[in-house]
Amino acid sequence: MSTVDVGILGFGTVGEGVYQTIYDRKERFASVIKANIRVPVVLVKSLHKKRNINEETVVTNEFSHIETHPTLSIVVEAMPDAKNAYPYVYSLLKRGVHVVSANKELIAQYGEQLRSVAKEEGVAFLYEASIAAGVPLLNTVQNALNINGIHSIEAIVNGTSNYILSEMKSRDISFAEALNDAQDLGYAEADPSKDVDGWDAYYKAKLLCETIYHCSPNWPIDSPLGIREIETTDLNLVERLGGKLKPLIRLEKTTSGVNGTVEPTVLWTNHPLFEVEGVDHAIVLETDLAGTLTLQGPGAGKYPTASAIVEDMFYILTSRYKRERKTWKTLRTKGEEPCQNEENRLFWCVISSSGFVDSVRKQGVMIWEQVQHPSTKRIAMIIEGKRNVIKQWHQNKYIEQAYPISGGTPFKVEGKEKVLG
Numbered sequence: 306m307s308t309v310d311v312g313i314l315g316f317g318t319v320g321e322g323v324y325q326t327i328y329d330r331k332e333r334f335a336s337v338i339k340a341n342i343r344v345p346v347v348l349v350k351s352l353h354k355k356r357n358i359n360e361e362t363v364v365t366n367e368f369s370h371i372e373t374h375p376t377l378s379i380v381v382e383a384m385p386d387a388k389n390a391y392p393y394v395y396s397l398l399k400r401g402v403h404v405v406s407a408n409k410e411l412i413a414q415y416g417e418q419l420r421s422v423a424k425e426e427g428v429a430f431l432y433e434a435s436i437a438a439g440v441p442l443l444n445t446v447q448n449a450l451n452i453n454g455i456h457s458i459e460a461i462v463n464g465t466s467n468y469i470l471s472e473m474k475s476r477d478i479s480f481a482e483a484l485n486d487a488q489d490l491g492y493a494e495a496d497p498s499k500d501v502d503g504w505d506a507y508y509k510a511k512l513l514c515e516t517i518y519h520c521s522p523n524w525p526i527d528s529p530l531g532i533r534e535i536e537t538t539d540l541n542l543v544e545r546l547g548g549k550l551k552p553l554i555r556l557e558k559t560t561s562g563v564n565g566t567v568e569p570t571v572l573w574t575n576h577p578l579f580e581v582e583g584v585d586h587a588i589v590l591e592t593d594l595a596g597t598l599t600l601q602g603p604g605a606g607k608y609p610t611a612s613a614i615v616e617d618m619f620y621i622l623t624s625r626y627k628r629e630r631k632t633w634k635t636l637r638t639k640g641e642e643p644c645q646n647e648e649n650r651l652f653w654c655v656i657s658s659s660g661f662v663d664s665v666r667k668q669g670v671m672i673w674e675q676v677q678h679p680s681t682k683r684i685a686m687i688i689e690g691k692r693n694v695i696k697q698w699h700q701n702k703y704i705e706q707a708y709p710i711s712g713g714t715p716f717k718v719e720g721k722e723k724v725l726g
Protein backbone atom coordinates (compact mmCIF):
# COMPACT_ATOMS: atom_id res chain seq x y z
CA MET A 306 0.00 0.00 0.00
CA SER A 307 1.22 3.54 -0.74
CA THR A 308 1.59 6.22 1.94
CA VAL A 309 -0.01 9.66 2.20
CA ASP A 310 2.00 12.22 4.17
CA VAL A 311 0.15 15.05 5.92
CA GLY A 312 1.73 18.10 7.56
CA ILE A 313 0.02 20.15 10.29
CA LEU A 314 0.54 23.89 10.91
CA GLY A 315 -0.38 24.59 14.54
CA PHE A 316 -0.72 21.95 17.25
CA GLY A 317 -3.27 23.49 19.63
CA THR A 318 -6.86 22.32 20.17
CA VAL A 319 -7.51 21.79 16.45
CA GLY A 320 -4.09 20.61 15.23
CA GLU A 321 -3.83 18.06 18.03
CA GLY A 322 -7.42 16.90 17.42
CA VAL A 323 -6.63 16.26 13.75
CA TYR A 324 -3.39 14.48 14.62
CA GLN A 325 -5.08 12.17 17.15
CA THR A 326 -7.96 11.47 14.77
CA ILE A 327 -5.58 10.53 11.94
CA TYR A 328 -3.77 8.01 14.15
CA ASP A 329 -6.92 6.75 15.94
CA ARG A 330 -8.64 6.16 12.56
CA LYS A 331 -5.63 4.94 10.58
CA GLU A 332 -7.39 1.71 9.59
CA ARG A 333 -10.56 3.52 8.60
CA PHE A 334 -8.52 5.88 6.42
CA ALA A 335 -6.59 2.93 4.89
CA SER A 336 -9.80 1.13 3.99
CA VAL A 337 -11.32 4.14 2.22
CA ILE A 338 -8.29 5.82 0.65
CA LYS A 339 -6.37 2.57 0.02
CA ALA A 340 -3.19 4.07 1.48
CA ASN A 341 -1.45 4.42 4.82
CA ILE A 342 -1.70 7.88 6.28
CA ARG A 343 0.88 9.47 8.57
CA VAL A 344 2.03 12.86 9.87
CA PRO A 345 5.80 13.24 9.45
CA VAL A 346 5.97 16.89 10.56
CA VAL A 347 4.04 19.49 12.57
CA LEU A 348 4.78 23.21 12.92
CA VAL A 349 4.40 24.98 16.28
CA LYS A 350 5.47 28.29 17.77
CA SER A 351 7.19 27.08 20.89
CA LEU A 352 9.39 23.97 21.03
CA HIS A 353 9.29 23.92 24.82
CA LYS A 354 5.72 22.66 25.33
CA LYS A 355 5.19 19.00 26.22
CA ARG A 356 3.18 17.33 23.43
CA ASN A 357 1.54 14.00 22.95
CA ILE A 358 3.29 13.00 19.72
CA ASN A 359 4.62 9.80 18.08
CA GLU A 360 8.26 9.18 17.34
CA GLU A 361 7.70 9.27 13.58
CA THR A 362 6.61 12.93 13.78
CA VAL A 363 9.11 15.79 13.83
CA VAL A 364 8.02 18.91 15.73
CA THR A 365 9.53 22.07 14.25
CA ASN A 366 9.19 25.81 14.62
CA GLU A 367 10.68 26.47 11.17
CA PHE A 368 8.24 26.65 8.29
CA SER A 369 10.99 25.74 5.81
CA HIS A 370 10.85 22.16 7.17
CA ILE A 371 7.26 21.94 5.96
CA GLU A 372 7.69 24.04 2.83
CA THR A 373 10.54 21.94 1.47
CA HIS A 374 9.34 18.59 2.77
CA PRO A 375 9.60 16.20 -0.18
CA THR A 376 6.58 13.97 0.45
CA LEU A 377 3.74 16.07 1.91
CA SER A 378 0.63 15.97 -0.26
CA ILE A 379 -1.78 17.70 2.16
CA VAL A 380 -1.15 20.30 4.84
CA VAL A 381 -3.72 21.08 7.54
CA GLU A 382 -3.55 24.71 8.65
CA ALA A 383 -4.72 25.32 12.24
CA MET A 384 -2.95 28.52 13.24
CA PRO A 385 -4.63 31.34 15.18
CA ASP A 386 -4.37 34.32 12.82
CA ALA A 387 -4.29 35.40 9.19
CA LYS A 388 -1.07 37.42 9.20
CA ASN A 389 1.25 34.52 9.99
CA ALA A 390 -0.74 31.83 8.19
CA TYR A 391 -1.19 33.61 4.84
CA PRO A 392 2.40 33.41 3.50
CA TYR A 393 2.64 29.74 4.54
CA VAL A 394 -0.62 28.69 2.90
CA TYR A 395 0.13 30.72 -0.23
CA SER A 396 3.54 29.13 -0.60
CA LEU A 397 2.22 25.58 -0.09
CA LEU A 398 -0.56 26.00 -2.66
CA LYS A 399 1.96 27.50 -5.10
CA ARG A 400 4.11 24.39 -4.62
CA GLY A 401 1.19 22.13 -5.51
CA VAL A 402 0.28 20.98 -1.98
CA HIS A 403 -3.44 20.64 -1.07
CA VAL A 404 -4.38 22.73 1.98
CA VAL A 405 -7.24 22.19 4.44
CA SER A 406 -7.77 25.12 6.80
CA ALA A 407 -9.86 25.89 9.90
CA ASN A 408 -8.77 29.52 9.98
CA LYS A 409 -11.76 31.76 9.21
CA GLU A 410 -9.77 34.96 9.71
CA LEU A 411 -7.36 33.83 6.98
CA ILE A 412 -10.16 32.90 4.59
CA ALA A 413 -12.25 36.01 5.25
CA GLN A 414 -9.21 38.21 4.60
CA TYR A 415 -7.32 36.34 1.88
CA GLY A 416 -9.79 33.75 0.58
CA GLU A 417 -10.00 35.13 -2.92
CA GLN A 418 -6.22 35.20 -3.48
CA LEU A 419 -5.82 31.71 -2.01
CA ARG A 420 -8.66 30.19 -4.03
CA SER A 421 -7.22 31.73 -7.13
CA VAL A 422 -3.71 30.34 -6.59
CA ALA A 423 -5.18 26.92 -5.73
CA LYS A 424 -7.12 26.99 -8.99
CA GLU A 425 -4.03 27.98 -10.98
CA GLU A 426 -1.99 25.15 -9.45
CA GLY A 427 -4.79 22.58 -9.69
CA VAL A 428 -4.83 21.83 -5.95
CA ALA A 429 -7.54 21.89 -3.30
CA PHE A 430 -8.03 24.64 -0.75
CA LEU A 431 -10.91 23.46 1.47
CA TYR A 432 -12.17 24.86 4.77
CA GLU A 433 -15.39 23.24 5.95
CA ALA A 434 -14.20 23.53 9.58
CA SER A 435 -13.87 27.29 9.42
CA ILE A 436 -17.52 28.30 9.94
CA ALA A 437 -19.36 25.73 12.01
CA ALA A 438 -16.67 23.11 12.83
CA GLY A 439 -18.42 19.72 12.71
CA VAL A 440 -21.63 20.96 11.07
CA PRO A 441 -21.32 20.38 7.28
CA LEU A 442 -22.54 23.82 6.28
CA LEU A 443 -20.34 24.69 3.30
CA ASN A 444 -20.87 21.26 1.77
CA THR A 445 -24.62 21.70 2.11
CA VAL A 446 -24.80 25.15 0.52
CA GLN A 447 -22.22 24.39 -2.19
CA ASN A 448 -23.28 20.91 -3.17
CA ALA A 449 -26.90 20.47 -2.16
CA LEU A 450 -28.60 23.85 -2.66
CA ASN A 451 -27.71 24.98 -6.17
CA ILE A 452 -31.15 25.22 -7.75
CA ASN A 453 -32.69 26.58 -4.55
CA GLY A 454 -32.50 30.31 -3.96
CA ILE A 455 -31.48 31.26 -0.40
CA HIS A 456 -33.35 34.41 0.69
CA SER A 457 -31.80 34.83 4.10
CA ILE A 458 -29.73 33.17 6.78
CA GLU A 459 -29.86 33.54 10.54
CA ALA A 460 -27.24 31.69 12.52
CA ILE A 461 -25.38 31.23 15.75
CA VAL A 462 -21.80 30.67 14.62
CA ASN A 463 -19.79 31.58 17.68
CA GLY A 464 -19.96 28.71 20.13
CA THR A 465 -17.96 30.58 22.78
CA SER A 466 -20.48 33.47 22.91
CA ASN A 467 -23.48 31.16 22.89
CA TYR A 468 -21.86 29.06 25.64
CA ILE A 469 -21.11 32.15 27.75
CA LEU A 470 -24.69 33.50 27.53
CA SER A 471 -26.15 30.05 28.23
CA GLU A 472 -23.92 29.49 31.27
CA MET A 473 -24.39 33.02 32.69
CA LYS A 474 -28.12 32.35 32.66
CA SER A 475 -28.32 28.69 33.67
CA ARG A 476 -25.54 28.67 36.31
CA ASP A 477 -25.83 32.31 37.33
CA ILE A 478 -22.10 32.84 36.83
CA SER A 479 -20.26 35.96 35.68
CA PHE A 480 -19.17 36.69 32.13
CA ALA A 481 -15.50 36.23 33.20
CA GLU A 482 -16.14 32.81 34.77
CA ALA A 483 -18.07 31.59 31.74
CA LEU A 484 -15.34 32.79 29.36
CA ASN A 485 -12.74 31.05 31.47
CA ASP A 486 -14.66 27.77 31.16
CA ALA A 487 -15.01 28.23 27.37
CA GLN A 488 -11.23 28.66 27.16
CA ASP A 489 -10.59 25.54 29.27
CA LEU A 490 -12.91 23.56 27.00
CA GLY A 491 -10.96 24.64 23.89
CA TYR A 492 -13.87 26.61 22.37
CA ALA A 493 -12.38 30.11 22.47
CA GLU A 494 -9.91 31.64 20.04
CA ALA A 495 -6.30 32.09 21.20
CA ASP A 496 -7.31 35.76 21.55
CA PRO A 497 -10.84 35.45 23.02
CA SER A 498 -11.73 39.06 22.24
CA LYS A 499 -12.28 37.77 18.68
CA ASP A 500 -15.15 35.69 20.09
CA VAL A 501 -16.75 38.09 22.55
CA ASP A 502 -16.37 41.23 20.42
CA GLY A 503 -18.00 39.57 17.41
CA TRP A 504 -15.01 39.31 15.05
CA ASP A 505 -15.06 35.53 14.75
CA ALA A 506 -18.76 35.65 13.78
CA TYR A 507 -18.09 38.58 11.43
CA TYR A 508 -15.42 36.60 9.52
CA LYS A 509 -17.78 33.63 9.31
CA ALA A 510 -20.71 35.77 8.10
CA LYS A 511 -18.48 37.30 5.42
CA LEU A 512 -17.26 33.88 4.33
CA LEU A 513 -20.77 32.47 4.22
CA CYS A 514 -22.01 35.46 2.21
CA GLU A 515 -19.15 35.04 -0.27
CA THR A 516 -19.88 31.33 -0.59
CA ILE A 517 -23.61 31.73 -1.18
CA TYR A 518 -23.96 35.12 -2.84
CA HIS A 519 -20.45 35.71 -4.29
CA CYS A 520 -20.24 39.18 -2.78
CA SER A 521 -19.37 40.80 0.53
CA PRO A 522 -22.23 41.89 2.81
CA ASN A 523 -23.23 45.51 3.43
CA TRP A 524 -22.74 46.07 7.16
CA PRO A 525 -24.23 48.65 9.54
CA ILE A 526 -21.60 51.15 10.70
CA ASP A 527 -21.30 49.66 14.18
CA SER A 528 -20.80 46.06 13.02
CA PRO A 529 -19.79 43.70 14.49
CA LEU A 530 -21.30 43.82 17.97
CA GLY A 531 -20.31 41.18 20.50
CA ILE A 532 -21.58 40.03 23.86
CA ARG A 533 -19.01 41.70 26.15
CA GLU A 534 -21.44 44.36 27.43
CA ILE A 535 -24.32 41.98 28.19
CA GLU A 536 -25.17 41.72 31.88
CA THR A 537 -27.14 38.97 33.61
CA THR A 538 -29.84 41.59 34.32
CA ASP A 539 -30.32 42.05 30.55
CA LEU A 540 -30.70 38.29 30.10
CA ASN A 541 -33.28 38.21 32.90
CA LEU A 542 -35.23 41.17 31.53
CA VAL A 543 -35.37 39.66 28.04
CA GLU A 544 -36.46 36.35 29.56
CA ARG A 545 -39.29 38.12 31.44
CA LEU A 546 -40.46 39.48 28.10
CA GLY A 547 -40.62 35.87 26.89
CA GLY A 548 -37.47 35.96 24.75
CA LYS A 549 -33.79 35.00 24.77
CA LEU A 550 -30.73 36.95 23.76
CA LYS A 551 -28.54 35.12 21.24
CA PRO A 552 -25.30 36.02 19.41
CA LEU A 553 -26.74 36.13 15.92
CA ILE A 554 -25.51 36.69 12.40
CA ARG A 555 -28.01 37.59 9.74
CA LEU A 556 -27.62 37.80 5.96
CA GLU A 557 -30.50 38.99 3.84
CA LYS A 558 -30.60 39.22 0.06
CA THR A 559 -32.08 42.49 -1.18
CA THR A 560 -32.39 44.01 -4.64
CA SER A 561 -29.21 45.99 -4.01
CA GLY A 562 -26.97 43.34 -2.47
CA VAL A 563 -26.84 41.43 0.79
CA ASN A 564 -27.35 43.14 4.15
CA GLY A 565 -25.38 41.59 6.98
CA THR A 566 -25.47 42.04 10.74
CA VAL A 567 -23.52 40.51 13.61
CA GLU A 568 -25.19 41.45 16.90
CA PRO A 569 -26.87 40.01 19.98
CA THR A 570 -30.53 39.63 18.99
CA VAL A 571 -33.74 38.80 20.84
CA LEU A 572 -35.48 35.61 19.70
CA TRP A 573 -38.99 34.50 20.69
CA THR A 574 -39.91 30.91 21.54
CA ASN A 575 -41.12 30.11 18.02
CA HIS A 576 -37.71 30.90 16.47
CA PRO A 577 -35.79 27.78 15.34
CA LEU A 578 -32.68 29.01 17.19
CA PHE A 579 -34.44 29.72 20.51
CA GLU A 580 -33.43 26.40 22.09
CA VAL A 581 -29.84 26.35 20.80
CA GLU A 582 -27.68 26.37 23.93
CA GLY A 583 -24.05 25.86 24.92
CA VAL A 584 -21.35 25.49 22.30
CA ASP A 585 -23.74 24.47 19.53
CA HIS A 586 -23.78 26.35 16.28
CA ALA A 587 -27.02 26.40 14.30
CA ILE A 588 -27.85 27.84 10.92
CA VAL A 589 -31.32 28.56 9.55
CA LEU A 590 -31.48 28.85 5.77
CA GLU A 591 -34.64 30.30 4.23
CA THR A 592 -34.79 28.71 0.80
CA ASP A 593 -37.38 29.14 -1.95
CA LEU A 594 -37.75 25.44 -2.74
CA ALA A 595 -36.83 23.31 0.26
CA GLY A 596 -38.35 25.78 2.75
CA THR A 597 -36.73 26.52 6.09
CA LEU A 598 -33.70 24.34 6.78
CA THR A 599 -31.89 24.22 10.12
CA LEU A 600 -28.43 22.68 10.58
CA GLN A 601 -27.20 22.29 14.15
CA GLY A 602 -24.31 20.70 16.05
CA PRO A 603 -21.15 21.35 18.05
CA GLY A 604 -19.50 24.36 16.46
CA ALA A 605 -16.23 24.35 18.34
CA GLY A 606 -13.93 21.99 20.19
CA LYS A 607 -11.24 19.47 19.38
CA TYR A 608 -13.08 16.59 17.74
CA PRO A 609 -16.02 18.37 16.06
CA THR A 610 -13.45 20.56 14.30
CA ALA A 611 -11.18 17.61 13.49
CA SER A 612 -14.23 15.88 12.01
CA ALA A 613 -14.71 18.56 9.34
CA ILE A 614 -10.99 18.62 8.56
CA VAL A 615 -10.57 14.86 8.10
CA GLU A 616 -13.72 14.80 5.94
CA ASP A 617 -12.16 17.48 3.69
CA MET A 618 -8.99 15.33 3.58
CA PHE A 619 -11.07 12.29 2.62
CA TYR A 620 -12.68 14.31 -0.18
CA ILE A 621 -9.25 15.21 -1.58
CA LEU A 622 -7.74 11.76 -1.13
CA THR A 623 -10.55 9.86 -2.79
CA SER A 624 -10.08 11.94 -5.97
CA ARG A 625 -13.62 13.18 -5.65
CA TYR A 626 -11.96 16.59 -5.59
CA LYS A 627 -10.59 16.11 -9.13
CA ARG A 628 -13.82 14.67 -10.49
CA GLU A 629 -16.25 17.09 -8.91
CA ARG A 630 -14.03 20.14 -8.41
CA LYS A 631 -15.95 22.55 -6.19
CA THR A 632 -16.40 25.66 -8.28
CA TRP A 633 -15.86 29.12 -6.90
CA LYS A 634 -17.16 32.16 -8.66
CA THR A 635 -15.12 35.35 -8.48
CA LEU A 636 -16.56 37.80 -5.98
CA ARG A 637 -18.72 40.49 -7.53
CA THR A 638 -17.92 43.15 -4.94
CA LYS A 639 -14.41 43.28 -3.63
CA GLY A 640 -14.71 45.70 -0.72
CA GLU A 641 -17.40 46.47 1.77
CA GLU A 642 -20.26 48.49 0.33
CA PRO A 643 -21.77 51.37 2.30
CA CYS A 644 -24.56 50.11 4.49
CA GLN A 645 -28.05 50.35 3.15
CA ASN A 646 -30.03 49.10 6.09
CA GLU A 647 -29.63 51.99 8.55
CA GLU A 648 -33.04 53.33 7.57
CA ASN A 649 -34.94 50.04 7.97
CA ARG A 650 -37.58 49.99 10.68
CA LEU A 651 -37.15 47.13 13.11
CA PHE A 652 -38.47 46.08 16.48
CA TRP A 653 -36.01 46.55 19.33
CA CYS A 654 -35.66 45.54 22.93
CA VAL A 655 -34.25 48.67 24.51
CA ILE A 656 -32.84 48.67 28.03
CA SER A 657 -32.69 51.94 29.92
CA SER A 658 -33.24 53.57 33.27
CA SER A 659 -36.92 54.01 34.14
CA GLY A 660 -36.61 57.79 33.56
CA PHE A 661 -36.23 57.34 29.81
CA VAL A 662 -39.69 55.81 29.37
CA ASP A 663 -41.45 59.19 29.49
CA SER A 664 -39.04 60.67 26.91
CA VAL A 665 -39.80 57.76 24.59
CA ARG A 666 -43.53 58.33 24.97
CA LYS A 667 -43.14 62.09 24.45
CA GLN A 668 -41.45 61.39 21.12
CA GLY A 669 -44.58 59.53 20.05
CA VAL A 670 -42.85 56.13 20.00
CA MET A 671 -45.24 53.30 20.83
CA ILE A 672 -44.07 50.99 23.62
CA TRP A 673 -45.38 47.53 22.84
CA GLU A 674 -44.36 45.95 26.12
CA GLN A 675 -42.15 46.79 29.05
CA VAL A 676 -40.82 45.14 32.17
CA GLN A 677 -38.87 46.55 35.08
CA HIS A 678 -36.21 44.78 37.10
CA PRO A 679 -37.12 44.84 40.81
CA SER A 680 -33.68 45.66 42.20
CA THR A 681 -31.81 47.55 39.46
CA LYS A 682 -34.95 49.40 38.27
CA ARG A 683 -33.70 48.94 34.71
CA ILE A 684 -36.50 48.83 32.18
CA ALA A 685 -36.71 46.70 29.05
CA MET A 686 -39.09 48.08 26.43
CA ILE A 687 -40.16 46.76 23.07
CA ILE A 688 -40.38 49.56 20.54
CA GLU A 689 -40.24 50.00 16.80
CA GLY A 690 -37.68 52.30 15.22
CA LYS A 691 -35.07 52.96 12.59
CA ARG A 692 -31.65 51.48 13.23
CA ASN A 693 -29.89 54.85 12.91
CA VAL A 694 -32.25 56.53 15.42
CA ILE A 695 -31.97 53.77 18.01
CA LYS A 696 -28.19 53.62 17.62
CA GLN A 697 -28.01 57.39 18.08
CA TRP A 698 -29.91 57.07 21.39
CA HIS A 699 -27.39 54.44 22.43
CA GLN A 700 -24.44 56.59 21.40
CA ASN A 701 -25.89 59.55 23.34
CA LYS A 702 -26.31 57.24 26.36
CA TYR A 703 -30.09 57.80 26.55
CA ILE A 704 -30.39 54.02 26.58
CA GLU A 705 -28.01 51.42 27.94
CA GLN A 706 -28.57 48.65 25.39
CA ALA A 707 -30.50 48.16 22.17
CA TYR A 708 -31.03 44.65 20.86
CA PRO A 709 -32.87 44.05 17.58
CA ILE A 710 -35.67 41.50 17.67
CA SER A 711 -35.87 38.77 15.05
CA GLY A 712 -39.39 38.33 13.73
CA GLY A 713 -40.98 41.50 15.12
CA THR A 714 -43.18 41.66 18.18
CA PRO A 715 -45.64 39.03 19.39
CA PHE A 716 -47.48 41.72 21.38
CA LYS A 717 -50.67 42.81 19.70
CA VAL A 718 -51.46 45.96 21.66
CA GLU A 719 -49.41 48.58 23.39
CA GLY A 720 -48.22 47.09 26.65
CA LYS A 721 -48.74 48.08 30.23
CA GLU A 722 -45.79 48.25 32.58
CA LYS A 723 -45.07 44.98 34.37
CA VAL A 724 -42.95 45.07 37.52
CA LEU A 725 -41.04 41.85 38.01
CA GLY A 726 -41.72 40.23 41.34
Ligand SMILES: NC(=O)C1=CN([C@@H]2O[C@H](COP(=O)(O)OP(=O)(O)OC[C@H]3O[C@@H](n4cnc5c(N)ncnc54)[C@H](OP(=O)(O)O)[C@@H]3O)[C@@H](O)[C@H]2O)C=CC1
Pocket residue numbers: 314315316317318319320348349350351352354382383384385386389407408409410434435438491492493494495604605606607610
Ligand atom coordinates in the same frame (compact mmCIF):
# COMPACT_ATOMS: atom_id res chain seq x y z
N1 LIG B 1 -10.86 25.76 18.76
C1 LIG B 1 -11.91 25.51 17.98
O1 LIG B 1 -12.91 24.94 18.43
C2 LIG B 1 -11.90 25.92 16.56
C3 LIG B 1 -10.86 26.65 16.02
N2 LIG B 1 -10.86 26.99 14.70
C4 LIG B 1 -9.73 27.71 14.12
O2 LIG B 1 -8.59 26.83 14.11
C5 LIG B 1 -7.40 27.58 14.29
C6 LIG B 1 -6.64 26.99 15.48
O3 LIG B 1 -7.43 27.11 16.63
P1 LIG B 1 -6.98 26.42 18.02
O4 LIG B 1 -6.40 25.09 17.76
O5 LIG B 1 -8.15 26.54 18.91
O6 LIG B 1 -5.82 27.42 18.50
P2 LIG B 1 -4.75 27.16 19.64
O7 LIG B 1 -4.40 28.48 20.19
O8 LIG B 1 -5.19 26.08 20.56
O9 LIG B 1 -3.48 26.59 18.82
C7 LIG B 1 -2.77 27.36 17.92
C8 LIG B 1 -1.53 26.60 17.47
O10 LIG B 1 -0.83 27.39 16.50
C9 LIG B 1 0.54 27.51 16.87
N3 LIG B 1 1.05 28.79 16.40
C10 LIG B 1 0.69 30.03 16.82
N4 LIG B 1 1.37 30.98 16.12
C11 LIG B 1 2.18 30.31 15.28
C12 LIG B 1 3.15 30.71 14.33
N5 LIG B 1 3.40 32.01 14.09
N6 LIG B 1 3.83 29.76 13.64
C13 LIG B 1 3.56 28.46 13.87
N7 LIG B 1 2.67 28.00 14.76
C14 LIG B 1 1.98 28.91 15.46
C15 LIG B 1 0.56 27.38 18.38
O11 LIG B 1 1.86 26.93 18.74
P3 LIG B 1 2.23 26.59 20.28
O12 LIG B 1 1.50 25.30 20.57
O13 LIG B 1 3.70 26.43 20.27
O14 LIG B 1 1.72 27.74 21.10
C16 LIG B 1 -0.53 26.34 18.60
O15 LIG B 1 -0.01 25.04 18.48
C17 LIG B 1 -7.83 29.04 14.49
O16 LIG B 1 -7.72 29.71 13.28
C18 LIG B 1 -9.30 28.93 14.92
O17 LIG B 1 -10.05 30.06 14.54
C19 LIG B 1 -11.90 26.63 13.86
C20 LIG B 1 -12.95 25.90 14.33
C21 LIG B 1 -13.06 25.54 15.74
Ligand SMILES: N[C@@H](CC=O)C(=O)O
Pocket residue numbers: 435436437438462463464465466492493494500505604605606
Ligand atom coordinates in the same frame (compact mmCIF):
# COMPACT_ATOMS: atom_id res chain seq x y z
N1 LIG C 1 -13.99 30.22 18.76
C1 LIG C 1 -14.87 29.65 17.79
C2 LIG C 1 -14.36 28.31 17.39
C3 LIG C 1 -14.90 27.84 16.14
O1 LIG C 1 -14.86 28.46 15.11
C4 LIG C 1 -16.27 29.50 18.39
O2 LIG C 1 -16.39 29.70 19.60
O3 LIG C 1 -17.22 29.23 17.65
